[in-house]
Amino acid sequence: MEFGFIIAGLAVGFIVGMTGVGGGSLMTPILLFFGIHPATAVGTDLLYASITKAGGVLVHHKHRNIDWKITGWLAIGSVPAALVTVAALHQMRAETETINLVIKHSLGIALMLTAVAIVFKQHLLRFAQRHVGVSSDLHGGLQRRWSTIATGAILGVIVTLSSIGAGAIGTIALFLLFPLLPTARLVGTEIAHAVPLTLVAGLGHAGLGNMDWGLLANLLVGSLPGIYLGSQLTGRMPDHILRPVLAGMLVVVGGKLVF
Template sequence: MGLTGVGGGSLMTPLLTLLFGVSPTVAVGTDLAFASITKAAGTFTHRLRGTVDWQVVRLLCFGAVPAAIVATLGLKHFGALDKEISQIIRYSIAGSVFLTVIALLFKARMLAWLNAHPEKQLQGKQLTAATIIAGALLGTLVTISSIGAGAIGATLLVMLYPRMPSAQIAGTDIAYAVPLTAIAAFGHWWLGSIHWDLLGSLLLGSLPGITLGSMAARAVPEKFLRGLLATTLTIVAAKLVL
């Protein structure tokens, strides 16, 4: 996360499943609790810098929060800890990872296309409706797989608001994810799918890890890092499916 700004959920959740044998549902719930804490700290920093568009945050939350609640109730109804549901969640994680790879690789091209075709950019009520719908999609995706609030969310923001500065894209993406991940994490706590000891260990490791990664990021080209991350995520997603 310190090196690239993304990869927390998209790497952590599948690695908890593949390397440590954590069930997909527990991996999702624990990662959501982790994300709600770390993103809250990030939002505080972005708020001090004035790099959050709170109107866009509200629109995203109008879609994301109800979707997270509905998705949680769906998991409760179908039995989140059942083996069949865990397998579905495993495939959902793989699909979310593939979407993250696409977002990483093609975000710049999509932005360039939008800038070359300004007539295709949404305005007014259409933009408002599209933002709420994007929030609902992200809310469902994040609650089920814990993946999507980072790279996918940022890519959707770039597509909907191509004129928004990069720093504001990052700040807005983090800020809307705080209530989303918090509500989704609360839902998974209700479902009994959070491993609290594991969460504590992740938090202890993440603080020095993010610091070291942020320091090293200055010396490593971003293009190389994103390519490496995209390759790693593709391998992880394929492993989850196979």
């Protein structure tokens, strides 16, 4: 069983490094398949994602694939939202599993819709450019900044409850908010933002007792080299190949979460 967790960590780490999506979306269903209790799977996966993606940040920063300004705006919204959600979970322990179940099913549908949106990225770009406006300033004005902060707050709640969504929902949100952002830079930015978010949420779940430290160690043995290898491919993989990879992965995971 331990060897199985190491292989799972390796596979998920590789996908996260290459696409910026898949940490919670893949790992939480895998842990449930192995028979891990849902609350423990969510808590363990959050800290796993934080540590794993921290390794990916180093590689993406080296390749200049992170927009730290956008990362900061997202974190301004997501980290306080995660703290508030953790506090709420402490007050309603008995209902946590029900909330997780509802979030997982809802997010499964969202993942499949996101996959469709990624496939039609060029149409979305044209739509975003008409309504957001194309200028020499990639980051846009004050309205786009507040929209990014609000997006971060929504992600903070969803990720804390389910461990899923930092990459998938955040990716499509960035597609729409920043249509001029290259895919490789978008991936790196999402990974960088997920680190503080999942760390805060994971420590909150650890305080609730939703943590298996031995399981976490096994996952990290595989995931740290996996995300390093995957991150090496992000900038080299053509956009027309990367988008179908993202979409195909989200369809599979979304279907598993719903059905």
